[in-house]
Amino acid sequence: MTDINIDSNSEQVLIRIKRHWIVLVRGILLTFFIWFICIFGFAISSGTRAGAPLISVILFMVCFVLLMFVHHWLFLSFLGWELSIWVITTTRVINFKNIPYIENDVNFIDIKEIEQIVQVKHGFLQNFLNYGKVIINIPANQQQIVFENLPQPSKLANFVEAVQKNRSFQVMTIEELENFFRRKYEYIISKWCIDEPECPIEA
């Protein structure tokens, strides 16, 4: 985590992170369940065709439309999972939150403005599969920025912190720091003894 090579002149993309795969499991399970129900529905529809043709047709159509809906919903959520990413650069954290035609958010957070990062992993599943949420506090923003279902939230929080520290060190190099303190010293001394004959600072 400490060997991040940061070029202060230009912003570099360091990592891209997707949400944890667990967010897809619910959709996949629901899809299997709907498929099971629909196959059962198709079988009933076939069986009741001779006795009650109208009910049979309606049941067939309902099952078919349900399958279509679930199919598109599953792939929409999967594409949304692929498109919703975190990008951490040397100066910013960018969050793309997207589901085609449903959600389109882009969130830019300046790394130097981040005051506090909290990682939260609640429950057995989150601790077992190592995912959770990361909460970012920014003084300028009244509300907390919460990123849900992130894999390895502690590593991410450490990474952002490391980037933040490296950047703040690069803002002022050792020479710049020395110059800054020398100028400060000279200014203070000059104020204090500029009119004295033994003053170390030349007027």
Next chain:
Amino acid sequence: MDTWMFIIITILNGISLLIYIIINRETKRVTESHIDLIQKVNAALVETTALKAARFAYFLALILLTLISYVFFYFWAL
């Protein structure tokens, strides 16, 4: 009845294909806008293989669903 059922199923499959085309185009557009935003930063971010695979899987699953719908219809009409 069977002919009407076949026509309705075909129309629904057509609508399904249309939905796929619309979502696919939107996915491409969103990816390009993300790439634009990131390229403003500097890195050449290309469309990920996983996203391409997801779109291809979406298309394959749609074809499969269409075929299955006709198989179900065939058994229903028997």
